[in-house]
Amino acid sequence: MLCSLQASIDAYNEQQGEVCTQMKQDDNQTIIAICSPLMKRVHALVRHSAEIVFIDSSGSCDRTNSRIFLLLTHSAAGGLPLGVVITTSESQNTITAGLKLLKAILPQEAFFGRGDLGPQVVMTDDCQALRQAILNTYPQTHPILCVFHILQAMWRWLWDAHNGVPKTHCQHLLHLIKQLVYARSPLDLEASYHLAVQDSIASRYPKYTNHLAAVFKRRELWALCLRSHLPTRGNNTNNFVESAMRIVKDQIFYRLKADNITQLVDFIPTRLEAYYNRRLVDVANNRSTKKLPKPKGRVSTDGIVKEDEVNFTVPSASTDATYHVNVSLGTCTCPDGSTGVFCAHQYAVMQAFQMQDNNPFAIATSAARKLFYQIATGKNNVPDNWFMSVEEIPSDADPQKQCGEALSTEGSSADEDTVNCSPDERLVKAHLPK
Template sequence: MKVSTSHRNKGALDPKNFPYSDITFVCKHYGKPRIRGVNERPRQSYFASGCNVKLRLVYVEAMNNYKVTVLSTEHNHPISSQAFGWYPENRRLEDSELKQVEDLLQLNVDIRNIKNFVSEKTGKTVISKDIHNIKKNLDNKMSKGRSEGQKVVDRLLKLQQDDPNATTVVEMSSDDEFELLFFQTSNMKLLYNQYPDVLFIDGTYKVNIEGYPLYAFLIEDGEGKGRAVGYAFVKNEKKDTIHKLFDHVGAKNDLNKVKIVFLDKDFTEISAVKRSMQNAHIMLCTFHVLKYLKKKVSDLDIRKNLKSDIMKAISSLVYSYSEEIYRERLTELLKLSPKSFSSYFTDNWDSCREMWAHCYRKSLPTLGNNTNNRVESHNQKLKHIWDGHVI
């Protein structure tokens, strides 16, 4: 119920208890629903649904009390405690509850989990839009009108203040355009120096509002867990940019310690690793090798069953456990395949077989790794908790 009309009771005998000469209460859904025009006010909500529930009280001086003059009790909509909880005024959080939600948002807790937390702690029903509104207000409060670029600079300055041994590198072009940003905390440096043998590198997208690719550098620690040892944003993935990035990484870390580097089959990354980590063996992720070759085979204009046979031959080639078996299976694959694919495979894959065939890596210190899944899983988690804004 809500107050529809009221008038002050100036001549009441007891104005404290009877402040109104008359007051009318109506249901929140009282009145005729407004009909919107086409494409007009598309986001404005109305509660009026034609409900006629109404209560009018009039002050009677002789009684020194209120008298009911109008009473209508028939709702035209569902009424329940659950429905009552959905109204905006009942979903509104107290200051202390709002502070808890803001703390959870700053920790990047999933919105669904925040809704469950609020329900358990307060008994209130909040919707996703409520949490998004709180987050928007929090972003505005924290940003204080700063641009995303200004917030990044502020964060880097704070990182250097809190962690004097951290590394932050920002490179700008000659026309003052952003090129790359590399940062590494002192703890990341320590982890790299402790476990430099195997390095996982991968770029990912859609993690910042500017659209810059993010590169993550991971190692495997003594407990077999992937640990980040550096991050970089780059303006693009052109050869010059990636080479500059690896130069900065090498300037702050002894890359001669790296024995194994896991990559996808990205020629720019491969050339950068060969240039900056000359002692390292490059290992291509088995998952991406098979995925890439499956796409190539699927594009061939041949029978479906032959495509299946070629993929089986490729898979057995990838998992060959000796060089002799590799050569035998390569011969089988080339016999099965059309001439165009045989030439393609020989030129582009057999020529770098040490990077992807398992028989050539069994004596190397890969720590049991054959894929880049550690860094890919890491990047997925980053996307899950990070909306791309710097707070």
């Protein structure tokens, strides 16, 4: 099987004309590192890859229980992959060997030019082996923990019957640590900790105060006020990589285990690469595949006041309150809308003013759309104004002429599907692999 896997890797590298995948044996463990051409373009073109990288892992991906480690960075198009490491063990030594193997095949402009320095920040869940492996590979990187996993671990600890905390006090004790996580300053963090230790309910449970003291010693990993100097860009959870891991399981593996590690490795540079290619091309053309969910509740459209083209005042369905909706930003001041949820008030505005076709996931700037197109296809011969909106295109520009020039540079022949589609779709079709 390993000989077959090595032959498959060699064939893939030869097809790409560069080293995109490598395999090695370390302490009787199989380690594979993958950095596909699309992933290398993300390294070179997305500046956020130099700032923060999210890493998550998932096991039981094939019959031999191999483990996948996925590295992503964030962008306006969602999480973008930077590399994949597949191992047959999750020990610290094996993960370190996997990350160093991946480091060896990264492009020179890895992490937007930082190269061997690695990203400034790496966010993971609370896995000591993974965190130490990252430091062994990139000593100058600052590791931080996902806030969600910290609170989730504390919630599970509180509900563990062996710790002797009754159910009636679990919520109060969790609230104490939430105050530490979201403290506004280091002084506020210290004050909140002392108040938590002296709390009348917390003091009843020595196990809790001891556990809280152990968690507080690692506060530089999870306290938001202690990471304000880091380029996290408001990312305090690794939702990007959690979502990507769900995509891998649902759309790449179809919730089935691969038969063997050879098939597992083949899925990453083929199926996963194709998924991100299609998604980025759709984003580049503002052709989102996301559908707006119909929210719960119903808001009357009679009392909606249109302030301007994008701002609306919407009455509440249950109280006398009113909420402000901005359809351009996709926001609402209601409790649900404040958390980023597509709420009933936004839905009512779209229904009342016939905005059903409005795409709240559209990328605002033509430069960003061109960047995503370049990441997806590897082509940089598109005119600068190709992805501009109708209002942005100069009056003397001829989009049809530019389309013809772009197609001629690729030497493509226009088939029936290409002729019948829009100019931007024609250009994308010409650059997609046959």
